[in-house]
Amino acid sequence: MVATRSVSAGWLTWRGAYRRQHTGAAIDPPEDGGTTWGGWLSKTGRLTLTLVLFLLVVAGLVIAVVNLLGEPATVTFSADQSGQVDITLQTVGAYGSAPHPTWVSYLTMDPQGQWQHTTIWQVPAHTRINVSIYQYDSGSPLRNQQVGQITGTIGGIATMNGKPLHVIDSNSGNGVAHTFSIPTLGINVPLYGNSSTANLCGAAPCTTSSPHNLITFSFMSPGPGEYPWQCFVPCGLGWLFGNGGPMQTVGYMDGFMKVV
Amino acid sequence: MSDREVPASEPRHWWRLVAIWLVVSVVADVLYLALVGPHIPPGRMSSTASGASFDFNVLFVMAVPVLVAVWVYMVYAIVMWRSSRGGPEPAGGPDARGHLGIQIGWILTTTVIVLFLAGFGTYELVQPEGSGGGQGPTPIWTPASHHVLQVQAIGQQWKWTYRYPSFGGFETNQLVIPEDTTVAFHVTSLDVIHDFWAYQLGVKADANPGQDNVAYTTPKQLGTFMVRCDELCGLWHGAMYNSGTVVTPSEFESWAATTERLLAANTKLLPPFAYSYIPDANGADGGYYPDDVDPYSTAETYGAPQSAGG
Numbered sequence: 204m205v206a207t208r209s210v211s212a213g214w215l216t217w218r219g220a221y222r223r224q225h226t227g228a229a230i231d232p233p234e235d236g237g238t239t240w241g242g243w244l245s246k247t248g249r250l251t252l253t254l255v256l257f258l259l260v261v262a263g264l265v266i267a268v269v270n271l272l273g274e275p276a277t278v279t280f281s282a283d284q285s286g287q288v289d290i291t292l293q294t295v296g297a298y299g300s301a302p303h304p305t306w307v308s309y310l311t312m313d314p315q316g317q318w319q320h321t322t323i324w325q326v327p328a329h330t331r332i333n334v335s336i337y338q339y340d341s342g343s344p345l346r347n348q349q350v351g352q353i354t355g356t357i358g359g360i361a362t363m364n365g366k367p368l369h370v371i372d373s374n375s376g377n378g379v380a381h382t383f384s385i386p387t388l389g390i391n392v393p394l395y396g397n398s399s400t401a402n403l404c405g406a407a408p409c410t411t412s413s414p415h416n417l418i419t420f421s422f423m424s425p426g427p428g429e430y431p432w433q434c435f436v437p438c439g440l441g442w443l444f445g446n447g448g449p450m451q452t453v454g455y456m457d458g459f460m461k462v463v
Numbered sequence: 464m465s466d467r468e469v470p471a472s473e474p475r476h477w478w479r480l481v482a483i484w485l486v487v488s489v490v491a492d493v494l495y496l497a498l499v500g501p502h503i504p505p506g507r508m509s510s511t512a513s514g515a516s517f518d519f520n521v522l523f524v525m526a527v528p529v530l531v532a533v534w535v536y537m538v539y540a541i542v543m544w545r546s547s548r549g550g551p552e553p554a555g556g557p558d559a560r561g562h563l564g565i566q567i568g569w570i571l572t573t574t575v576i577v578l579f580l581a582g583f584g585t586y587e588l589v590q591p592e593g594s595g596g597g598q599g600p601t602p603i604w605t606p607a608s609h610h611v612l613q614v615q616a617i618g619q620q621w622k623w624t625y626r627y628p629s630f631g632g633f634e635t636n637q638l639v640i641p642e643d644t645t646v647a648f649h650v651t652s653l654d655v656i657h658d659f660w661a662y663q664l665g666v667k668a669d670a671n672p673g674q675d676n677v678a679y680t681t682p683k684q685l686g687t688f689m690v691r692c693d694e695l696c697g698l699w700h701g702a703m704y705n706s707g708t709v710v711t712p713s714e715f716e717s718w719a720a721t722t723e724r725l726l727a728a729n730t731k732l733l734p735p736f737a738y739s740y741i742p743d744a745n746g747a748d749g750g751y752y753p754d755d756v757d758p759y760s761t762a763e764t765y766g767a768p769q770s771a772g773g
Contacts, residue, residue: 346654347624347634348729348734349624349635354636370732374732386702387704387705443655457699
């Protein structure tokens with residue numbers, strides 16, 4: 204009998220037992236240990252199931268907390284012998300690895316020359332910061348051409364592939380792929396895009412063998428504090444107005460500059 | 464002796480209460496107006512800021528007597544009519560009955576106060592200059608003067624930029640306005656909802672994509688003021704602020720002319736000035752759009768017109 208009882212019959216039996224239990228009626232004693240809830244799993248099985256569910260809930264909470272509260276590592280930069288700090292970054296159209304392989308992202312090269320998936324840096328105060336950005340992504344017209352101009356850098360200028368640059372017309376050529384902007388310091392540098400028909404790098408870290416533009420500029424770090432920086436191109440593909448996902452996540456298109 | 468007769472030994476509680484209430488209320492209001500009132504935010508930097516401070520002070524001065532009345536009566540009752548140990552149990556007597564005069568007086572007084580505040584508040588929402596609030600694209604209050612400086616405040620994740628249509632439509636991170644000149648802020652957004660809050664100016668208006676929200680003010684003091692976004696708008700909402708400056712009219716003219724010249728190269732790349740812009744698919748093709756928004760519209764689009772293929 205037990206072996207031939209269907210799953211639905213077992214379920215109905217369990218529902219009946221449950222109803223009687225919660226309405227005060229006597230619970231049918233298990234006929235054969237296989238048709239009631241108590242007999243559906245052995246005691247060891249129930250304990251195992253409970254433990255597994257508990258661990259799943261705990262793991263879910265840990266993942267949620269880490270994702271919500273955790274932040275990428277901080278890369279600490281020190282001034283060199285000339286009293287300046289060199290920061291090298293790259294922008295990629297798709298990070299290529301979990302947890303968000305399709306998200307566009309910045310990467311930072313640490314002082315040991317290794318690319319790190321982080322956008323948080325620590326730099327000394329009142330120091331000249333020399334930034335080099337290897338830009339590997341394609342471009343498009345800007346939503347607001349106002350961020351097509353270079354502002355806040357030393358001399359109000361940047362260079363692209365060695366040539367001076369003051370403003371980019373995002374409506375012509377390859378457009379602008381991303382911007383490097385620290386709004387509270389008035390710093391904005393648009394990063395010219397690569398041709399979308401080129402064989403672009405598809406996963407980070409990209410190497411200079413892939414099509415890219417090298418943008419360089421310098422600025423003076425302010426006094427101690429934390430200064431958010433970001434990209435002003437709404438490059439969160441598939442998100443409302445392009446402003447979700449990587450545009451709202453530190454470690455991708457947003458970061459902190461911690462000045463000490 | 465009738466129920467309503469007061470024994471000769473009984474003090475005149477009513478007149479005592481009125482006297483105490485009157486003295487305490489006057490003293491409290493005078494102290495408030497002298498010591499606190501002048502410092503109530505947002506201050507006196509503009510006509511609308513002064514209006515907001517004045518409104519707050521009026522409401523506070525009116526609220527104090529009401530508060531004092533409740534507190535004075537409570538304290539007086541505790542002191543004068545408390546049950547003494549070993550004395551008779553308090554019991555309802557003639558004085559516990561309703562008093563028609565007091566009831567009518569109380570209802571009339573509170574009615575007058577509430578109606579006055581409703582009328583005052585409604586009037587003050589319009590005067591002066593629309594109280595600095597966003598009035599939408601067709602403001603109820605409009606300035607009589609034709610000499611109004613138009614400044615467009617554009618919110619985007621996460622910064623404010625400002626366009627000056629009277630000076631070639633240049634767009635800048637700086638907000639500079641002249642003293643003693645009525646300014647019309649045209650507040651809009653290029654993405655989500657922001658809120659333009661020029662704190663010391665007493666100006667606050669929502670920035671909605673595709674909408675022109677007009678707020679007026681007239682700066683009355685030179686100096687700097689803070690601009691913040693007051694609508695939770697994403698990751699760096701807390702960093703979406705900058706400062707503005709009120710300068711003399713001549714300094715403003717000089718600044719505007721210089722800035723217009725410096726930004727000329729980029730100004731010619733901006734779309735023509737419009738009072739609102741429809742965010743389009745520009746920018747990594749990023750965006751899904753509400754049903755009533757055509758992302759490929761060439762009208763008032765903040766960016767280059769796009770082909771249907773995006």
